[in-house]
Amino acid sequence: MLATIIQRAVMQGTPLLFGSTGEILTEKSGHLNLGIPGIMYVGAISGVAGAFLYEQSTAMLNPFLAVFIPLICCLIGSMFMGLIYCFLTVTLRANQNVTGLALTTFGIGIGNFFGGSLIKLVDTDVPSISLSTTSVIFKTQIPFANKMGWFGDVFFSYGFLVYVAIIVALISSYVLNKTRVGLHLRSVGESPETADAAGINVTKYKYVSTCIGSAIAGLGGLYYVMDYANGVWSNNGFGDRGWLSIALVIFSVWRPSLSILGSILFGFLYVIPTYIPNITVSTKILFEMLPYVVTILVLVITSIRDKKENQPPASLGLAYFREER
Amino acid sequence: MNKLTNAVWNCFGKASIHIAKRDDIAWWKSWIIRVISVVMALIVCGFLTVALTDLNPIDVYVTMIKGAVGTPRLVWNLLQNTAILLCVSLAVTPAFKMRFWNIGAEGQVLIGGLATATCMIFLGEVVPGPVLIPMMFVISVIAGAFWAFIPAFFKARFNSNETLFTLMMNYIAIQIVAYFTLEWSVPKGSGTPRTLEFGQLPMLFGQKYLINIIVVILITVLMYIYLKYTKQGYEISVVGESENTARYIGINVKKVILRTMAISGAVCGIAGFLLVAGTDHSLKSDTAGGRGFTAIMVSWLAKFHPGFMVLTSLLIVFLEKGASKISEVYRLNSSFSDIITGIIIFFIIGSEFFINYKIKSNRKSKEEN
Numbered sequence: 245m246l247a248t249i250i251q252r253a254v255m256q257g258t259p260l261l262f263g264s265t266g267e268i269l270t271e272k273s274g275h276l277n278l279g280i281p282g283i284m285y286v287g288a289i290s291g292v293a294g295a296f297l298y299e300q301s302t303a304m305l306n307p308f309l310a311v312f313i314p315l316i317c318c319l320i321g322s323m324f325m326g327l328i329y330c331f332l333t334v335t336l337r338a339n340q341n342v343t344g345l346a347l348t349t350f351g352i353g354i355g356n357f358f359g360g361s362l363i364k365l366v367d368t369d370v371p372s373i374s375l376s377t378t379s380v381i382f383k384t385q386i387p388f389a390n391k392m393g394w395f396g397d398v399f400f401s402y403g404f405l406v407y408v409a410i411i412v413a414l415i416s417s418y419v420l421n422k423t424r425v426g427l428h429l430r431s432v433g434e435s436p437e438t439a440d441a442a443g444i445n446v447t448k449y450k451y452v453s454t455c456i457g458s459a460i461a462g463l464g465g466l467y468y469v470m471d472y473a474n475g476v477w478s479n480n481g482f483g484d485r486g487w488l489s490i491a492l493v494i495f496s497v498w499r500p501s502l503s504i505l506g507s508i509l510f511g512f513l514y515v516i517p518t519y520i521p522n523i524t525v526s527t528k529i530l531f532e533m534l535p536y537v538v539t540i541l542v543l544v545i546t547s548i549r550d551k552k553e554n555q556p557p558a559s560l561g562l563a564y565f566r567e568e569r
Numbered sequence: 570m571n572k573l574t575n576a577v578w579n580c581f582g583k584a585s586i587h588i589a590k591r592d593d594i595a596w597w598k599s600w601i602i603r604v605i606s607v608v609m610a611l612i613v614c615g616f617l618t619v620a621l622t623d624l625n626p627i628d629v630y631v632t633m634i635k636g637a638v639g640t641p642r643l644v645w646n647l648l649q650n651t652a653i654l655l656c657v658s659l660a661v662t663p664a665f666k667m668r669f670w671n672i673g674a675e676g677q678v679l680i681g682g683l684a685t686a687t688c689m690i691f692l693g694e695v696v697p698g699p700v701l702i703p704m705m706f707v708i709s710v711i712a713g714a715f716w717a718f719i720p721a722f723f724k725a726r727f728n729s730n731e732t733l734f735t736l737m738m739n740y741i742a743i744q745i746v747a748y749f750t751l752e753w754s755v756p757k758g759s760g761t762p763r764t765l766e767f768g769q770l771p772m773l774f775g776q777k778y779l780i781n782i783i784v785v786i787l788i789t790v791l792m793y794i795y796l797k798y799t800k801q802g803y804e805i806s807v808v809g810e811s812e813n814t815a816r817y818i819g820i821n822v823k824k825v826i827l828r829t830m831a832i833s834g835a836v837c838g839i840a841g842f843l844l845v846a847g848t849d850h851s852l853k854s855d856t857a858g859g860r861g862f863t864a865i866m867v868s869w870l871a872k873f874h875p876g877f878m879v880l881t882s883l884l885i886v887f888l889e890k891g892a893s894k895i896s897e898v899y900r901l902n903s904s905f906s907d908i909i910t911g912i913i914i915f916f917i918i919g920s921e922f923f924i925n926y927k928i929k930s931n932r933k934s935k936e937e938n
Contacts, residue, residue, distance in 0.1 A: 342865060
């Protein structure tokens with residue numbers, strides 16, 4: 245029973261982990277990207293479109309291509325969204341909140357529009373896209389997982405994207421804290437003027453970190469559709485997971501390594517109501533509030549304790565214009 | 570290789586062109602830039618529509634206009650939606666002028682609506698209408714102000730990040746409202762929201778939405794006066810320009826933050842009141858319908874000016890209504906309107922750059938020297 249709960253918590257948490265790792269990288273460059281929910285939708289639908297077209301084109305799926313095509317489509321789609329955001333906020337110095345929210349509207353629109361329209365390309369009576377074949381490949385487990393009892397359930401029972409999420413978070417954590425590139429990136433987020441004076445190419449760092457961050461966040465959407473939802477696209481099915489990822493960024497005080505644990509905790513809060521006996525639907529709704537309440541508590545506590553290393557990047561949300569003093 | 574990439578990056582920043590801040594721009598020039606950007610956006614949307622649907626874009630735009638203002642009922646609908654969006658946009662404006670990023674309007678509207686619905690359900694049968702409606706109004710205003718006051722308190726006292734705080738408060742409000750919607754639904758637990766019969770706003774001259782529109786016009790005028798001609802409005806501008814200056818000239822910054830956010834939340838509360846008592850006569854978790862977020866764009870696009878906000882909110886609602894008509898007529902997915910709105914906002918956001926900055930060619934300025 246406990247093993248199942250943990251297993252489901254990890255599966256719930258993985259999209260959030262992708263989203264928050266991406267958002268942390270972006271925020272470290274001083275950009276609050278509120279477009280993450282939209283980017284995750286676009287990542288998901290790009291992957292779905294790629295997989296759908298590939299499934300339509302051949303009778304026999306090549307397992308490698310069946311994973312590779314959606315993956316590449318997802319990365320390209322979500323990076324493109326990141327590029328729109330960068331162009332507007334970095335090059336044109338637009339307001340980050342407004343741009344991000346517009347990006348979310350746009351991205352969710354794209355996701356739901358194409359999610360609803362792709363199905364019209366084929367003559368079927370099925371109400372929604374179902375990519376079960378591709379999904380099975382995405383969900384392939386390590387062969388010996390189910391022979392190891394609870395240990396296998398907890399650690400080895402997931403599709404490969406779960407491990408990718410954890411590895412990406414660990415790599416991001418390493419890059420941010422232990423490398424020169426990470427040091428430069430953090431300095432850009434803390435004080436772009438100083439970074440610029442030190443000869444760091446601020447624009448380049450902002451562009452690269454936001455685009456990579458968006459691509460990582462997009463993978464969260466892909467994981468949700470292909471693995472968690474068994475390859476079935478349903479409009480608005482992704483729900484408010486995008487906003488939860490932004491909450492997770494605060495919860496993990498801008499540390500990708502902490503957000504691995506945070507994502508599992510959020511996933512745990514998400515699935516726990518189903519395991520409480522005799523729970524009513526309305527109480528379940530109140531439970532869904534918990535991740536946000538916990539996040540606010542963390543935000544309040546970190547600001548009261550006022551420790552330098554637990555604060556948001558100092559220039560978060562501010563546009564940088566070299567000639568402005 | 571490294572040299573090459575650096576050269577590419579430099580193109581954005583300094584190589585052959587040079588970007589400078591404009592001191593001032595004639596108002597007509599800035600509006601020409603904005604109009605050009607909207608036209609360009611419509612052209613891009615036209616191409617997109619053709620690519621996706623093989624339809625004649627002009628037909629599509631005609632359908633769009635018909636869908637938004639084709640019949641008197643649609644016009645009233647358009648006006649009422651504009652009024653509510655305008656109300657929320659006005660609400661977030663004082664906070665934005667202070668550079669306090671209140672993106673929690675969605676939640677503040679919902680809590681205001683929840684307060685209204687609570688009054689309508691529990692006091693509806695006890696208190697007569699003429700007393701009930703003012704009571705509902707006052708309680709919603711207090712509820713909205715309270716919801717906005719929480720993040721403001723932590724911002725003023727501990728400097729918590731207000732953008733993230735208000736964002737999180739939205740989802741707490743949404744879940745609370747979802748909980749009560751379910752508790753109050755008829756039959757209980759079914760999820761069908763209860764129709765609130767007592768305390769509905771009266772019709773004026775046979776028009777259901779007229780009272781909403783009048784209230785919002787009143788708020789627009791008051792907000793304009795408040796921001797432009799009162800001492801408090803001036804204090805907001807000073808805090809927004811520079812907190813240090815404000816402190817130096819003796820403005821109590823904390824007090825201004827708390828007061829302004831309470832006002833911001835209070836006006837959101839009014840929007841919630843109008844939505845529940847005047848428009849929907851019911852409460853759902855999507856009663857605010859994303860307006861809290863759209864309002865941020867509306868307010869920003871209007872440069873925080875209440876007068877221009879009438880135009881920008883009308884533009885956004887017009888696009889939404891028109892695009893949803895397109896999707897209905899041509900049997901597209903209803904999310905088509907979100908894509909169109911998104912593209913148009915991108916273009917307007919982008920155009921602000923050309924209003925605020927000018928691009929000079931470096932070579933030319935050297936020749937001048």
